[in-house]
Amino acid sequence: MILVGLAAPRRAARVTGLVLGAALVRALLLPLGDGFSTVVFGGCLLAITWFERGPSTSEARWGRGRAIVAGLMVGAIVLAPVVSGPLGARPLSAFWSWAAIAALIAALEETSIRGVLYQRWAGEAGTVAAIVVGAAVFALIHLPRYGLGAMPLDAAVGLALGGLRALTGRVLPCALAHIVADWGAWFWA
Amino acid sequence: MTTRRAGVAALVLGLVAAALLHARVGAPPLYDGIIVPPEPYRWESPPPDLRAGNKPPLSGEATLPVLNGQVAGGGVQTGDSQVVMYFGPGAFKAPAGATSVKCTIAPDPNPPAPPAGVEIRGNVYRVTCVGQPGGQPVTVVSSYHLTMRFPPGAFKEIQYYDGSSWRALPTLRAPGGDPYASVNAPGFGEYAASAPTGAPGPSIFSDLGRYAEFYGILAFVIIFGAIAIIQEVRRRRQRAPASPKKKRR
Numbered sequence: 001m002i003l004v005g006l007a008a009p010r011r012a013a014r015v016t017g018l019v020l021g022a023a024l025v026r027a028l029l030l031p032l033g034d035g036f037s038t039v040v041f042g043g044c045l046l047a048i049t050w051f052e053r054g055p056s057t058s059e060a061r062w063g064r065g066r067a068i069v070a071g072l073m074v075g076a077i078v079l080a081p082v083v084s085g086p087l088g089a090r091p092l093s094a095f096w097s098w099a100a101i102a103a104l105i106a107a108l109e110e111t112s113i114r115g116v117l118y119q120r121w122a123g124e125a126g127t128v129a130a131i132v133v134g135a136a137v138f139a140l141i142h143l144p145r146y147g148l149g150a151m152p153l154d155a156a157v158g159l160a161l162g163g164l165r166a167l168t169g170r171v172l173p174c175a176l177a178h179i180v181a182d183w184g185a186w187f188w189a
Numbered sequence: 190m191t192t193r194r195a196g197v198a199a200l201v202l203g204l205v206a207a208a209l210l211h212a213r214v215g216a217p218p219l220y221d222g223i224i225v226p227p228e229p230y231r232w233e234s235p236p237p238d239l240r241a242g243n244k245p246p247l248s249g250e251a252t253l254p255v256l257n258g259q260v261a262g263g264g265v266q267t268g269d270s271q272v273v274m275y276f277g278p279g280a281f282k283a284p285a286g287a288t289s290v291k292c293t294i295a296p297d298p299n300p301p302a303p304p305a306g307v308e309i310r311g312n313v314y315r316v317t318c319v320g321q322p323g324g325q326p327v328t329v330v331s332s333y334h335l336t337m338r339f340p341p342g343a344f345k346e347i348q349y350y351d352g353s354s355w356r357a358l359p360t361l362r363a364p365g366g367d368p369y370a371s372v373n374a375p376g377f378g379e380y381a382a383s384a385p386t387g388a389p390g391p392s393i394f395s396d397l398g399r400y401a402e403f404y405g406i407l408a409f410v411i412i413f414g415a416i417a418i419i420q421e422v423r424r425r426r427q428r429a430p431a432s433p434k435k436k437r438r
Contacts, residue, residue, distance in 0.1 A: 038223065078211075
């Protein structure tokens with residue numbers, strides 16, 4: 001038990017470093033093209049999710065259906081302030097392939113941040129630390145792309161997604177909320 | 190604090206903060222870092238196959254203060270962001286008596302004819318700055334930065350028409366295949382993206398390269414996702430019969 005207790009902080013910090021490192025690698029590779037840097041970033045997140053995943057916990061979880069509804073609702077609430085704005089002129093025909101990639105990257109971000117990283121920090125320092133660190137990492141990994149100006153908004157959404165993770169005990173609603181918010185950018189950004 | 194209470198508090202706090210910040214930003218950001226493709230190019234005179242659904246290009250203007258005869262630095266962009274210009278303090282000299290300067294970028298519906306062997310790609314934009322009051326012309330002291338979007342197809346460089354003739358400017362293309370190019374603009378007048386007459390558009394190989402990159406991401410994530418799901422299912426199956434043994438011990 002003592003060994004587990006000592007190992008936990010190292011793993012939580014390691015996962016945090018790995019996720020931030022993946023974002024840094026992506027930023028450094030951006031001059032080589034958005035597609036290439038995104039592939040590397042996605043691959044890194046997938047590897048982090050796969051190799052750093054912990055054993056199943058006894059955490060209370062919402063039912064899948066209820067969690068899905070919660071995720072969709074949170075996504076809709078995040079989008080609500082902008083849906084009254086003018087619609088963009090991007091064609092719907094081009095939306096689907098873009099939406100598939102956006103959904104996959106969003107899901108990978110959630111499995112690594114609200115999945116592995118949350119689990120490690122919750123085990124080490126408790127739920128509040130897991131939510132706060134997740135929100136901070138979420139804001140930081142988007143810094144190279146959106147700049148300092150977007151950080152408060154990213155941190156706020158990260159906080160909401162962390163709260164959703166803690167409340168439902170699942171990553172699925174976080175991924176759904178994230179995807180809904182991303183897809184909205186096609187129509188209203 | 191219990192997990193549930195912490196979750197509810199963070200969720201409510203995060204959503205309220207996001208709503209307040211959204212209202213200030215006015216556009217939904219993208220939380221996964223994927224670039225949203227730009228809206229279709231807005232043509233002043235669209236090719237026949239793009240006429241349906243084309244939206245007219247927008248103009249842009251800004252009024253800038255004059256200090257000691259020099260125009261303060263600033264920028265102007267069209268409403269559709271197809272052309273952006275910016276300049277440092279002192280790049281423009283205001284006419285005598287002017288207290289401010291009005292700079293305008295507008296699509297030109299009747300542009301001058303292109304030079305021989307060159308095809309204008311997209312819209313021709315007229316860039317002007319005049320002093321206020323009086324409407325006297327502003328003088329360019331040093332070049333300013335101008336970025337222009339070009340439509341899909343061939344592109345080589347940005348041309349500048351100074352009122353008498355066109356000339357090609359050293360042009361820097363945006364990295365990553367983005368349809369934007371920049372120049373150090375030497376004066377006010379017309380600016381347009383151009384390509385040699387009859388220049389081919391993107392080749393089948395460049396198209397394939399673009400699609401390969403796009404679908405490469407998709408294939409990459411799907412393949413690894415499928416492997417991860419299969420491994421997870423196997424792991425759970427292997428774990429299922431082992432748990433009763435542990436209990437017996």
